Amino acid sequence: MKVLVAVKRVVDSGIKVRVKPDGIDLQGVKMTINPFCEIAVEEAVRLKEKKLIAEIVAVTIGPKQGAESLRHALALGADKAIHVTTEARIDQAVQPLDVANILAKLVERDNYNLVLMGKQSIDDDFNQTGQMLAGLLDWPQATFASNIQITDGIAQVVREIDGGLQTVKFKLPGVITCDLRLNQPRFASVPNIMKAKSKPLETIPLDKLGKLHNSIQITKTEAPAIRKGGAIVENVDVLIQKLRNEAKLF
Amino acid sequence: MQIIRNRLMVNHIPRFGFKYMSDSTFLNEEHLQIQKAALDFSKEKMLPYSAEWDKKHHFPKDVLRELAAMGFSTIYVKQESGGVGLDRLTASVIFEALSYGDVTTTAYLTIQNMCAYMVDQFGNEEQKKTWIPRFGTFDAFASYCLTEPNSGSDSKNMKTFAKKDGNDYVINGSKCFISGGSVSDVYLLMCKTSEKDVSCIIVEKGTPGLSFGKLEDKMGWNASPTSMVLFDNVRVPQSNLLGKEGNGFKMAMSALDGGRINIASCSLGGASFAFDLSKDYLHDRKQFGQPLASFQGLQFKFADMATNLVTSRLIVRQAAQMIDNNHPDKTLYSAMAKRYATDSCFNVANEALQLHGGYGYLSEYQIERIVRDLRVHQILEGTNEIMKVIISRNLLK
Secondary structure, eight states: OOEEOOOOOEEEETTTEEEETTTOTTOOOOOOEOHHHHHHHHHHHHHTTTOOOOOOEEEEEEOOOOOOOHHHHHHHTOSSEEEEEEEEEETTSOOOOHHHHHHHHHHHHTTEEEEEEEEEOTTOOOOOHHHHHHHHHTOOOEEEEEEEETTEEEEEEEEEETEEEEEEESSSSEEEEOOGGOOOOOOOOOHHHHHHHTTTTTEEGGGGGGOOOOOOOOOOOOOOOEEEEEEEEEEEEEHHHHHHTTTTOO | OOOOEEEEEOTOOSSOOOSSSOOTTTHHHHHHHHHHHHHHHIIIIIIGGHHHHHTTOOOOOOHHHHHHHHHHHHTTGGGGGTTTOHHHHHHHHHHHHHHHOHHHHHHHHHHHHHHHHHHHHHHOOOHHHHHHHHHHHHHOOOEEEEOOOTTSSOOOGGEEEEETTTTTEEEEEEEEEEETTTTTTEEEEESSSSSEEEEEEETTOOOTTTTOOOOOOSSTTTTTTTEEEEEEEEEGGGGGSOOTTOHHHHHHHHHHHHHHHHHHHHHHHHHHHHHHHHHHHHHHHTTTTGGGOHHHHHHHHHHHHHHHHHHHHHHHHHHHHHHHHOOOOOOHHHHHHHHHHHHHHHHHHHHHHHHHHHGSSSSGGGGHHHHHHHHGTTTSSSSSSHHHHHHHHEEEO
């Protein structure tokens, strides 16, 4: 069984972002693999260690530096990598539907039995790509996975939903998007980082697989409002007045 | 062995890079990848426990074994011998990242690396096969014995003697300030085999006549056991000789340049941590209605700390690269790097303590532990005074 794992290179969650009029300032900023994508890679590696899958292929879309996330995936245990190259801003111009279309082309080209992805990326938080990909391929999907079991070609996934936990079952092939509590990724050990250097990495220019339509335009990017201090009110009437007129609650 | 880690997503500890001042001069993509792996490990498996290890004088053998599984205990041992086969610059980056979390255990890790390197460089096939795999997993802990009560800087004047007797050596003497003393399984002993010849002999713990002094009570490096190592008619087969008789000094010299980069790198990590804590403190602490960061005196102090940290890093990495390229000036630059980085980084930590005011004196704020740990780096692996001897001798010859 072959698995495709999609990974995205995003701004590191720990740094303080600088907001510019045209978006987040990416210049010289620390980038890292999207945490949910890393969880997806780790899950694929664990499934391979359980001998449920035979091959893991990691794919990313982005500029030259995007290969870092691929090499990280290879160091964690992926067998091969595909780099779909584009110079477009991956935090703005590379959007879910376009990504889903590109991934669908790769799925058709290479015949994967399963696609694992993070549930969303922490830069745009769209939480759409996995769902759209399943739709385009007409495949079953399970999102927000916190547990994955595969037996005889049937995937059983526990999903974290608002109401609690939901278990779904479907026959592969399918798309599963991974949530936080699915696993804790391993550290990439130095021997594995070095082994990763000799694993195959295929480069494909984006226009060979699809197109970026930019159908969603970002009109404004702003930092959240700075928290203002509170105030002590003398009585309930003043409280109600503030809630109505200042907080505009009702 | 799969290494699981705990990730606190809610209070996300910034994982990539040091919190501030993370520069990647001299580093290529592979170095950065390995640095990230080392920093992740350091921040999650060492940093939260460093204070406790120091307070309890606990030597974390289990964490050292996990470090070995990451490939950090035989970093520059050749791959053919079972090591990781990377260069000194990578080693420097790794030790810098790990010492961000805990200086003391990282310093011990550098000793393990050095002992493994010596066996790899000078050992015969039998010795390499016996020891390198065990060093590589920390199945065997190694110590390096050079210093004696009466010969520190004057190491050539050592008195510990190994006399030939049949097919054995019989060893008498004592070594002091040995990191890992009494805990380590294997001791790489530098001793005299003739009046002039210094040789290196492998002595295993448990050999009759081998005993240890009490564990020393030190200013810092508390997570690492230090004791005297005593040899009373210790008998070992002559096959325990590493390399050739009389080559001991050359062996030590070849290991020393790297050892100096290693200890300097440990200073870098500790100082980085103190620096990061200081930056936060300067913003958080207010006096006279303003954050400390708005006072010029402290701004100047902080500016100097940053400059010291960055320049230390540069010279250490440059010297590491020179060792890797076998540059004719590698010894000169290694001595300069060790002297400069250990002094500067101690000052960074010491100034960080001052910046923290009274809180800097409390162990809870961690700065004082960094100061205590870094202080010894100015002394061991060759005192900074000896470094100046080496530097001037190299330049004025």
